[in-house]
Amino acid sequence: MRILKDFILIIFTGVLIMIQDCSAKEYRESIHAGSWYPGQEKDLRKTIQVFLENARTKIAGEVYGLISPHAGYMYSGPIAAFAYKAVLDKEYDDVIIIGPSHHHGFYGASIDKMRGRKTPLGIVEYDLELAERIIKENSKVLTYDPLAHSEEHSVEIQVPFLQTVLKKFKSVEIVMGTQDLKTCEVLSEAIFKAIKGKKVLLVASSDLSHYHSQKTAEELDNQVIDAVSKFAPELLYKRLSNDSCEACGGGPIITAMLVAKKMGADKAKILMYATSGNVTGDYSQVVGYLAAAFLKDGEEQKVGVDLGFTEEEKMKLKEIARKTIEAVVRGKKIPEFKDIPEKLKEPFGVFVTINKHGNLRGCIGHIYADQPLYISCQQMARAAALEDPRFNPVTEDELPELEIEISVLTPFERVKDIKEILIGRDGLIIRRGYYSGLLLPQVATEYGWDVIEFLEHTCEKAGLPRDAYKLKDTEIYRFSAQVF
Incomplete structure (x- = not known):
């Protein structure tokens, strides 16, 4: 009996050692691929691409951080796309993804120290040097707890979007076990000190209210949206603390806001809000989803023309x-x-x-x-x-x-050659027989379309095939507008 107990103890100790020693030796598998989002590369790429094509995001300025939801893609993917379209084709040295812990209770925050993340779209290497620097800033609060990452979806769910919209980058994945203001402040200060000299994107992973009626959800979520739009992390913490609102990733949002402010961001922009009811049609118990960006305000792309209105x-x-x-x-x-x-x-x-x-x-x-x-x-x-x-x-x-x-x-005029069409200045009208469709000038800039895509989508708006603009008896008109 003694021998059996010793054998079990040895095995258990060995398992613990393996868990503790998994850092920097293996890639972390994305265990939710195939359930929360498509598990095959082709299907996943197509799914994300459709989400991005349907997202209207107009950002003027340098983006330092995003808020993105973390439900299954069929529910929150269309909303997440609004956040990720804001950084499409941008270049960052590192992306720091911060999510809440849903499965493992622990104090502080855990920074993953495995080798990287493997998804159906390939491998993202972790920036282990940056991870170590963050931990060293306050090792009492910031550690590596393998159990915090083993089943956590809130961070994993963001990675395929990042692989799609960004060029080459490394990542740091952080899971928060406690979300009190002190932990947020410690983590934000550690991140800010550790990232000096790097161009970094922060991603705060969070859903909002859970399982309320649509009306109640909107009332609760408006409190989060208001605090975020005011770029006020302390106000958001106060509202979360007194149960005025809900956000499972409230800590990650607050932390990302604190870091973004220190990096130079001066505003937050709400990009999209919706609930699961918009997908399922069931508004009796919904989950709220928010997409937002933290940025330094810049000059907006000019849309339309100036008609002289004061x-x-x-x-x-x-x-x-x-x-x-x-x-x-x-x-x-x-x-x-x-x-x-x-x-x-x-x-x-x-x-x-x-x-x-x-x-x-x-x-x-x-x-x-x-x-x-x-x-x-x-x-x-x-x-x-x-x-x-x-x-x-x-x-x-x-x-x-x-x-x-x-x-x-402005008055509209017939287009003789599609080379006349200028994105940002022109809106389009397409007519063919009884069919007619119009899109305003700002639509093409918000979706990031080129001239051909603009024509195709205007055809769709008219109820015509996408390539109907090529037919001889299709009439194309352009116009502009002063937008305010």
């Missing part, structure tokens, strides 16, 4: 649109406005676009310059809020969360 005139037109939307959503009459600037009385075509947390919520336009601009703006604002057939009517609860964009159109 800031006062643009503000007045936006006021007309917003007050009209607020009135009609509340069941009131369209308001009358006085002191209309003369330029707003001139005839222009116009589109009114309503967005909510990066999501299109309504967009209706009138392309003909056949009545005063402010009147067309009122009519299109009402239609975008209540009559866009793609969406349910805007509700009163949504009003504080809406962003309004106005596009005042």
Whole structure:
């Protein structure tokens, strides 16, 4: 009996030694491939590419960090794509991915020390020197705990997206066992000191609220979105601590914000928010997903043309649109406005676009310059809020969360040669028989399309085959707009 006990002890000790000594000798397998996301290279590449093609992300400035969700790709992949499109084809020396621990309880944060990560898309080498430097900054809080990484999906789920959008890079994978403010501050300071001299991208992996109704989820998640948009890590921690909101990766988000601020980021931009209900159609119990970026503000790519509207005139037109939307959503009459600037009385075509947390919520336009601009703006604002057939009517609860964009159109002209089309300046109209489709100038820049892709997507908008623009009897028109 004694011999058996000694044998078991030896085996158990050996297993522990193997676990402890797995650092820097093997590549970490991606155990969720084939279940949480496609397990075959071809299928995975195609899945991610479709997500990226459908993501509208317009970023002006240098991106230091991202927030990306970590559910299965069928649920959160389309939202994650909005974050990763912000760094498409960018170059970074290292990517530091920070996720929460879902399976193993421990104090502090664990920095993976295996050799690298293996996914269906290939191998990402870990930057072991950087990992060691981070740990050495505070080895009481920052360690390597193999069990923290063995089953954790929150970090793994980010890697195939990174392999798709970035050029060559090394990574550091960090799993947080505790997410109190002290741990966030210790980890953020260690990362900042360790990365000096390197160009680094931070990825905070987190879902938001879990298993509430859609209405409750949006109320909770708006508290996270508000704190993130204000670039206020302490405010987010306070709200998470008093249960005003939920985020399983709240610690990673706060840590990434703290590091990004020290690196020079001066703002956060919300790129997309949605819930699992948008995929499943079941809004009784949903999970919230957020995509966002931390960046240093830069000059935005110019879209459209300048039609000479003053800031006062643009503000007045936006006021007309917003007050009209607020009135009609509340069941009131369209308001009358006085002191209309003369330029707003001139005839222009116009589109009114309503967005909510990066999501299109309504967009209706009138392309003909056949009545005063402010009147067309009122009519299109009402239609975008209540009559866009793609969406349910805007509700009163949504009003504080809406962003309004106005596009005042130039006259359209027939395109004789597609070389005339300029991305960023032109919008497109394609007509063939009874079919017609229009896309505004900003759409091509937000999706990152070239001229051919712009033509193809406008054909699709018209309900035509993607290559219908090549046919002789297809009419192509271009126009521009002042967008504000």
